[in-house]
Every structure is written in C-alpha cells, then in structure tokens.
Amino acid sequence: MVSSPLDVLVRKLESIGPLSKDEQKAIYALPLSIRSVPEHQDVVHDGDRPTQSCVVLEGFLCRYKQLPDGTRQIHSIHVPGDMPDLQSLHLNVMDHGLATLTASKVAFIPHAALRKLMSEQPRVSDALWRDILVDAAIFREWIVNVGAREAYARLAHLLCELFLKLRAVGLSQDFTFQLPITQAELADATGLSTVHVNRSVMHLRSAGLITWERGECKIENWDELKRVAMFDPTYLHLNGEAKAA
Amino acid sequence: MVSSPLDVLVRKLESIGPLSKDEQKAIYALPLSIRSVPEHQDVVHDGDRPTQSCVVLEGFLCRYKQLPDGTRQIHSIHVPGDMPDLQSLHLNVMDHGLATLTASKVAFIPHAALRKLMSEQPRVSDALWRDILVDAAIFREWIVNVGAREAYARLAHLLCELFLKLRAVGLSQDFTFQLPITQAELADATGLSTVHVNRSVMHLRSAGLITWERGECKIENWDELKRVAMFDPTYLHLNGEAKAA
C-alpha cells in the first residue's frame, strides 16, 4: 500500500471512474509543490494567468466572485481530492478567485506536467475531463439551488452535497463530518443573509435533521434531509459504492 | 466561400479561438442529421443516455431541471452555434433536460464521429473542450446572477450576455437581436416570478435601457445596461473582435 499526498486525488477520481495501478502510478509520479495556506487567503486571484493547477490535500477552499457592490458570491466549495482550477489548463485567464475557507494544504502541479500526463495516459485524461464535467454539473445544481429552492431547502441541499463529496473520499463516517466554516460563508454560498442562514440552521436543528457544534456536523435524519432538500445525487455522477446511502 | 449548416458552429468556435482551413473542413465533414423541433419540446430528456450530441442551427434552446415541487429552473440558454449537450460524450447519463424555447433547427452528430474528429484534430478537440469550459464559466456567472443580484440587475445581466453571445455568431446588428421568449421563461431562468420579471422589464424600459417588442429586443444604452447589471464579459472568454463593444 503506497501512501502519497495524492492518495486523496486518486480516491476522488476513482469515486467517479476506475483507474488501473499503472494509471495511479503515473498520477503519483507528478511533480508537486506543497503549500500550507492560512484561512481566508487567496490561492489564485481573479485575473491571474496560472501556469499550474492545484489539488486540495487538506482543508476547505471555495471559488467566488466579488461584485462591484461588495457582495461576494461563492460558487463552489472544494474538499480534499478536488482540483478547483483544472480549467486554467485551457482557459488562460481566471474569471474568479480561489480562496481558502479554512487553513489548508494544497499541492501545485505545473501545467506542463499535467499536459504530459494527459497525453501519455488517455484514461487519466478522461478521468480529469470527467472531473471537470462533474464540476460543471455541480454548478448547474447550484443554479437550481439558489434560483429555485427556499432558504431552508437550500441549506439542506448544500449539506447533502458536502456530505456525499466528503464521504466519497473517506472523510465522513456515521453521517458525521467536519464543517469548519462560518454561517457568513454559508450565506455567501447560498445567496442568503447571515441572519437568514442562522434562522434556517436553527430550523434544521429543531426539526432534528442535523446537529452542528464546534465545526462538526452530523446528519441525524438523512432521508428527511434529502426530502426537504429535494436532493437527487445523480448530478454528482458518483459510481456505485460512493453513491450508496 | 463554403456554406454549410455548421457555419454557425465554426463561427462560434472561432469567437473563442482560431481554426485553420483544414480544421474547419474537418468540422464541415461531420455526418449530420438535421431535425426541426417545434417550440417547447424536449430535445434530450433528463435521464437519457445519448449516443449523439447536437448543434443549435436556428432558434433558442435551454437546459433545465424540474424539481419535485413543480418549479422549473433553467440553467442555460442556447443560441445558434452552441453545442448544449457536448458533455454527454463523457458523462453518460443526462442529469437535466434540453428543450426548445422556440421552434428550432438542430443538427445531431454521433458521438463516434465526434470522438474520431477530436482524436484526429487535436486543435479542434481543444476548441470543443474550451467551449465546454466557457459553458461552465457561464454557469458560474449564473450562480452569481441568481444568488447575488437583485431582480432588476439580474435581468439586465441576462440581456447583456445574450446580446454578446448572439453578436459573436453574427446574429445581432446595432444592438438589436431577436428575443422570442416569454417573460415566464425569463422567470424560470432568473429564479423570479413572472410578475416580478414583468415589473423589472417595465423598469428597464422606463429607464430607457432597452426596448422589446414583438420578439425584437434593442439595447438603447449599452453602457448603462452593463453598469446596472454589474456586467464584466471576461467570463465569456471571447477573443478580441467578438468582445469589442
């Protein structure tokens, strides 16, 4: 059993499609530069032209846009195993920022090395493209979330998604997972005010659907949470075992 | 000067990156089956496993999800030149529907032919991937739109985007373009009620920013429309001439 910083990336990619031992080895062979980043700090700035992409090893990151009127909208939350700026391989200017939500550990891989890997290992290339497409599928679902669900369901849905993403890379047992982010950040992700996020979290608690204390969240009633969230996991395109609930 | 049904696709791809004559020829050589589809009809159903992808030749299409409570959220609007289900090449199950907004003409291309094209013409492959990534960038902006902009700005933003997309494929002159869709459809796209869409459209008119009669929309004050929309076209990743305003 190897142990590499990129184990979590391999686990993530395998949650959406299988990889052979050779393909895994090729991923482990990627040149890395690993950086620890404090909380609330940009990893990639809006407007940058990156020459490398990153893998989340530990912690939570988000992608966001800041509007001229000061509001910030988070449009994705990233957990270990994610590659949040893979698109910069083909779109050279960043149209949004990438920042840490919590203190994180991030691995950077030069674009050149990724391109080489993708040309030598077509199935790894497919897996990475698939990852980008799932990323886009999650964006679509977020549009539905902020556009069509009321506040209570919106939060419930976000929790359902985070739970499955974390469980797919082995970061959740017994419906419990780390959720070390603030209600203000949830507000930026759901397009709600912090006050209303608080109201809705209180409501989820009093309905017995979740507990959430000191950064640890537990889903107490998964079926009911899914129901109120109108959650259908198809869009995550997880393979059989990662999707089983 | 050739004239092919796929001219509009070539124009679209060239609006985000150049193609050589040979590459264009390879695209024109794709096997097509062209279908006219009446308005308000599914082209691909949620849950389908398509074996072909389509190109919009004429008309307006949208991708959408229908929630259990009956609300429909549109998460993209597609115009001629777009390939709205290109992702089905790599994600085999549709997690959303694709439907016409207006009577449309659509060309279907078998996945096998697309895969062959992409393996033989790496730069066309890059262009198609780039198209998918721009698609994802538009999703991100839509999350911002429904999550962070008030109704008035939200509509303004949607009009800015449609205008630039249409102009990039030659379907707009003098800030005028066909907008043959209903306010109810705009409501589904912006996460607003039809009544509030109407209020906001009235407001845009009375502010002198647009006129919109019998399916023809004209932007009367582009700078001001962009300003109230907080519109920044970077996310469309258009090349120089397509982006000039």
Place this chain on the structure above:
DNA sequence: CAGGGGCTATAACAAATGTTATGACAGCGG
C-alpha cells in the same frame, strides 16, 4: 370576422428574506 388562448400589464395583498441592532459566548493574545 369572431372567438379563444396565451401573453403582458397592473393592482392589492401576503410571505420570504434582508437590515440593523444587541447580547451572549467562546477562543485567543497580551
């Protein structure tokens, strides 16, 4: 040419969500 259906426009009212303010509490740094 008449009738009907869908779309637009508008009003009155209801509900969801935002804003501002404040207190309690926990964690951290001096």
Place this chain on the structure above:
DNA sequence: CCGCTGTCATAACATTTGTTATAGCCCCTG
C-alpha cells in the same frame, strides 16, 4: 486572567419578491 474579537443567536423592523386576481391585447385559427 482579562479584555478583545469574531461568531452565533435573536428581536424588531424594512424591503424585496411572490401570489392571486383581473383586464387588455395580440395573434392564431376556425
């Protein structure tokens, strides 16, 4: 150990947006 700062919780109130209802209009079809 104290005080600061950030976060959570909650209240009172403001605003935006949704809902229901209705009327007019345009366009299509018979």
